[in-house]
Amino acid sequence: MKNPHLKILFLKWLPPKHVMKLTLVWFLQATAVIGYVNYTYDGYFMRLFMHWIIVCLLLIVLMIPFDLKSFKIVPSVVRRITLVLILSFVHYFLLCFYVMTILGYKSWSGPFTFELLSAYSGHIDVLLNIYGLSVEAAIIIFLFIWLLIFAGYYYYSGVAAEEFTANENDATQPHSRWPVLVLFLVMIFAIVYSNSYKSWQMSEPLHIAWLNGHGCLRQAPQGIFNKRPLSGEKQSTTSAEPYEGITPRPLVLITVDALRSDQMGVYGAPRETTPFLSHLWRGGKLRRIDNAYSICTTSFCGMIGILSSKYWHQLNEPPVNLADVLKKYNYRNSFLLSGDTTNFFGLRQVLGSHIDLFCDGSIEPKKYANDDRSVLGWLQTYNWKSADRTFLYIHLMSAHIIGLRDPRFKKWLPDKEWDIPKLFYSQRAYQNNYHNGVLQADNTIRQIFEILDREGMLQRALIVITADHGEFLGEFDNFGHGFEPFEPMVRIPMLVYDGLQSNYPERSLSSQVDVAPTMLYAIGAAIPKDWSGIPFQLAAPRKAVYTACYDVSGVVADIGGQRFKFLQKRKGGKEMLFDLDTQKAESINLAAKPDMRKILASMRELNQLTQKSK
Template identity: 35%
Template sequence: MGPRGRLPVVIAAHLFVSAVIAGVFAWRFGQNPRVVLSHLVLVAEWDCVLLVLPAAVFRWLLTATCSAQVYLYVLDAVSNASWGRNVTGHLVVAFAPTVWSGQEAFPVGKPGITLFFGGTFVLIAALIWLVSRGADVALRRQLGTARTLAIAAAAVVGFGATITWGVGQRDNLFWKDELLASFFRPVGYAFEPTARRHAVAERDAVLQASYPRHVPGARRTNVIVVIVDSLRADHMQVYGYQRPTTPFLSQLVSSGRMKKVDMAFSTCSESFCGITSTLAGREFRDISARTFQLQDALRDEGYRTWFLLSGNHTAWNGLPQFYRADEGTLFDGSQTQRYTMDDDRLVLEGLERVPPASADRPAFFYVHLMSTHYLGVQFPRSHVFTRPDDSVDPGEQPYAILDQLQKRDRYDDKVLQADGVVHDLFEAFAAKHYLDDAVVVVTGDHGEGLGERHWAHGWHLYNEDIRIPMLIYDVSRAKYQDLSFATQVDIAPTILDRLGLPIPASWEGQSLLTRTPTRFTYHQTYFLPNRFAVIYRDGGDLYKFISTPDYGKEELYDLIHDGGETHNLVEQEPRLAAVLRDKVRSYRDE
């Protein structure tokens, strides 16, 4: 084939493959088919820019373009398969350094990443060199320099205008899931923009605007919420575990200064929805960065809000916008000068920057600990159930060694370590006089699979995944009427009720200062395939119904008599199963 015939083949092949891949994404991940057209428009406009370039520049830029598309398609495939949404440049930039260093979990290490990126580029470069020799020269000779420059300028302007417009059209069906526009959106969007979330946010704006300021008689008590990542209640001494894993918390409960909720559950089995549900007092389907949250209500009441967070929260998809922290009040693992980002000692480093308590202005603290997460750093002194020389670095492929990172003895070591960090936090807060008058909640964002049925977290809703501790330190005479059952969404309403502040009408949780003998609570996974659960509490009975629609699987468990969830009662209890099945269906359909 001569030079004149090669150019149309190269460009047509590029457009065809791009359209096919966009179509596969639309089909496989339920995206609107219109995104195929918008994706094709962007690729075609960019190809018009490349058409008028000199031969060498054309080949290298087309190689870079095709390689970048392959990288983007692979990342989008992983992101859609795991979270049901396209990847963004914000996330790639934020997590690339920690993925490369091995601090964040990734299926392959440095050699695999290098081979994929380098090998892809070399293969595409070789293919394009073979089929495009002389192709652009023929076109430039036909059009002339002036005309080709005009085409190039128009193509650049057109591409820039189109991609800029597409980036801003988050709710437009042509652009919502378009792969390139999604990538260039300035902020990662873990809160999928749904009509329901939009309506909730609009209602919350009205509720917050009318929320009373400086309520007469309200108690200006300091509030501290400590969330321990991946902490299971059934591996804590304070919850009856046979090993002494929580000596400090157990002592507080025994003394009567700390209350314990017997059966507490997270709304999901992943950090993002667990954290946001705790602070927003509602299920994840109703949460966005615009909802009215606990820290907002307290800030409006005159509280200073602080965030001391182990882990890389500033990089996570949408969390900084959700926290809405004032400048200088958020300290996380990206800012530590002494430790690595998943080392819980950094929260004490951050607390050093906080001024002593003020009688004129109460404070709210959200503290996040990583000790019990498989990426959490185990301190050298924290080898009680493991040998001192039994240390495991998550390294570059933590998923491949979860059985070592989270084996029972090591997990128990890290529960004990978390208890020690909480002890150190209490001492540090007391030294700054924040505990002189305070309510402290210690809880988890979700549980952790330790090999019973699976490892890690995020994909299931069994007790190992969502049964968490809920401990309330409160030396006042406040009477907590119902400590037998609760979920994360109850924490924020309980705190406001304890302070004498009104609970926003949009919050779905219940205050533990009042009794709620009959209740249905809803839970779901953040990762795909979606699983849904409803927990039914009726007096002393507690049942969990789990539905996995993609697999056609249903499970029903008596949580009082079968905490290990080994006996599926769907066939034995058809009436109860039917009621809870309808609850799950209604929840999904709303």
């Protein structure tokens, strides 16, 4: 500034250099982590912008007391140590939060919350072991990082003290009014926040973590979280008045989290990961349905889609599900779910109230939530009265990255090998660990069948074995789930065991939405008119199924005996067209090919139906 008086006035209101430099460090740290989450999982800028404001204001407010002249009465050594301890602990907390946020999205495709941390706090050793760390190694690493942070802030505090002394001795008193400026900014923020706090609760990562919110949750349309009274046909569907005229029989649904059909021996995978299921299939006791798709790429919508026979675009409110309908027929609905659905962003509430017995990983705090042996324990003590009117929903976590692996099933090694540049498992280890989990899930299913047989239920039971979604095993350099609905994400198993040997005609395409209607058809019950699925017992006239995720809509269709997939970005409208019957399949986007225009138009028209659905 050419005018020295304006320069002096400007410096009086400007924060000191040490404050601005540290603010920049915190700003870049937040940008790196939240920006990575936004980029990888297609988030939005407002989430990052809100987090910037929270973090920068937090730091500046923490720094103000140490720059006030009134603080001089405190001995310099005490002042310095207090500053170092406060800043190092807060910074360390933020680093831990960022690490947990990234692990959350990589492990369950959702944000980290303190409710989940509380649920798993007693099993940190198990989680660390899953990621290849011992408790001792983790303590050493965490302590080393904190000591580095402490040392950095100790050095920083010396620089800050020198600048503070220099400013105090300067006759122009630079930076003397910056606390007033900060107070003014805090007041403005308080006013803005009070008028937009709901947006902050739904978007800002720290708010979501504290409130167990679902604003950043990509696992289902936001409308499914609404709490509203059911109306019209939905009220009659859930009426307490029992229906008659059915032929009751045991109904069993088994889902394995993150299970891909092409990684199962029963579907012809190179590794025999499913010896029990393969044995049933070869013996003609298991019906294998090919080309089955999940409605989405995450657990929340996958589980709800199976039970409610609805695609992603139809989940605009809490839906009526299979348990609701079966309750009309006096069925006893029992959900035995490995994993903690109670603390998983409100999934338990969306599952509804017509559940007579609900067991998940949260009911036994002393046990690790994702241990499928708990399910077997619940089955051993299950009350099998009125077996014909029993609906069992069993969810297994063996194949999931955070599912507990029994050492007996570690057949393929190494299963814990880190790719340091990626800060994650190597592809070889991730695949080995996954296949070991599938092998364990197969053995757990074998034990479930043995229990059902022992209780005299197997002969009359209808059992459907499927998955909530698939899993990336390094394809497209991705691991885990929650990404766009490419084949590794959405091609799932669909296996039917029918003790009464019902006829199951061939069909070109199947979906999760067909499961619930299949269950109702098996007992002669009426299928709700607003359900989208077609029972496996009937020939399917449709030639297309829908699959989607938070940021992409999609359709898979059979056109002239060939399977095509059409995906479209919800933001920007980018189109992708793939011929799934070719070797490279989803590596080549055919949308711009002139000879594909007719097929592209047909697929686009099918996809547009999802925009019209209410």
